[in-house]
Amino acid sequence: MKPFANALLAWFDEHGRHDLPWQHPRDAYRVWLSETMLQQTQVATVVGYFERFVEALPTLRELAAAPEDQVLALWSGLGYYRRARFLHRAAQLCVERHDGQLPRDFDALVALPGIGRSTGGAILAQAHGLRFPILDGNVKRVLTRYHGIHGHPGESAVEKSLWQRADTHTPTMRVADYTQAIMDLGATVCTRTKPRCGTCPLADSCIALRDGLVTLLPSPKPAKTTPTRETVMLVLRDARGRVLLERRGPQGVWPGLWSLPEAADVDAAWRSARQCARIDDAQALPPFTHVFSHYKLRIEPLLFDGATPTRSIADNAAPTPESRWCDTSELVALGLPAPVRKLLQNLEGHLA
């Protein structure tokens, strides 16, 4: 009937975790607290925090009545204190709205701060045996592999598909165990690296295993479209064909390399150019884009030909930035950024 759930439950009976502190007793408050802690921290670490927390604040009402400082102190070391504040606030709301209990109604539950679809489902399933799916990181990994789902789980279409699968697999019987089982499988067998497919109860029908995709799924987050910055590069060339270069500062890209002077836009380029040389006119050269790992740089070269170097520059007396007029023959010896070298080479070939 539900081969996925049955295989998982059989595995869980033998290999799952049955001794986690929030399983004994398994009430809504303890499940909620554990799920919230587990959103950010691994089981091994959470256990100690959980035990201290419930010893100090064993019930939702006591949590609601506790001073925030105490809640934060109990949370101290777990990080992400916003979640502790949500927890505290939600407890107070439960006292106000729900008679001091976490609601058994899904919509009322997810209306509380810090409880979303997955945590809400986990509470209802684990504490009350209600048939609600969960979709935490472990489950996402199991399902993307089992069904061979490509695409980053963060993409809405993929996530939608995952919720759909999660729902279909969730059984009506033993929902609490099932929920724990699929999380345990993800945590101990279907791990992100070095999954132990040899011991997996779902190996028979796992698409990723069948197709050799286990290491490829879940798909990594697509490289975010890199921002594009724009710059105008000034090619100041004097009558002898020398080009003005500047040494870049120690910060930013191309630290310490010799490069063309830059400006934010054409106007600024003109202002800057006139400080270095007497200029007649400018010619826009074809723009091109240089790709860095973290952004794209669209370069608009602006050629000032027949520039007459200003005396101070010609004498190398300019204070900052360090700059010099270079012969094309000197360029090879200088450490030029690749796109600048390319630009100057094209210039030579094109206009020489």
Next chain:
DNA sequence: AAATCGGGGAT
């Protein structure tokens, strides 16, 4: 250095 995690908040 980059990915991760589930939920909140902005748009």
Next chain:
DNA sequence: ATCCCAGATTT
């Protein structure tokens, strides 16, 4: 509804 960020840990 859809995108983007949080905030600390892990890889």
